[in-house]
Amino acid sequence: MKTLLDTKQLDITLHRLAHQLIENHLQFQDTVIIGIQPRGVWLSDRIAELLGRITGQKIPYGKLDITFYRDDVHQAGQEMNVPSQTDVPFSIEDKNVILVDDVLHTGRTIRSAMDALIDFGRPKGVELLVLIDRHFSRELPIQPDYVGQTIDTIITQKVKVYWNEKDGKDEVVLID
Secondary structure, three states: OEEEEOHHHHHHHHHHHHHHHHHHHOOOOOEEEEEEOOHHHHHHHHHHHHHHHHHOOOOOEEEEOOHHHOOOOOOOOOOOOOOOOOEOOOOOOOOEEEEEEEEEOOOHHHHHHHHHHHHHOOOOEEEEEEEEEOHHHOOOOOOOOEEEEEOOOOOOOEEEEEOHHHHOOOEEEEEO
């Protein structure tokens, strides 16, 4: 196991990501943040909270479950996926959507999230923010707009993100 981001490095990375969003969206007019359930929500909670503290604004924030939009939801031999809560209390019609997930691996989760987003309207644009980009493992042509850290991994390795609110510590590790 190798530590990719310790508590301090994770905090610095989150602040950098928040400032990049501020730089590109200024007043956040017509911009919403949507975290992908379950693991992207821990990151999006932190990003939304940081943005609120830094800008003094309340940016519309939602949580999106993609369970039934996944392309493997009905495959034989797969364990049953338990849906999480979707909470998008606003329309995304003509909005700039910042989609948030913790780790970008194959791109299939993001494709599913974009399918699910359409149920809430037609966005003006969609940007992707991820904490970790495993860029050599992509199966679909999906690239993030905001990246905490890009790492090279092999198929047998896993990236695990620990959040203080859930796991009692803030850390990102690579597991062989």
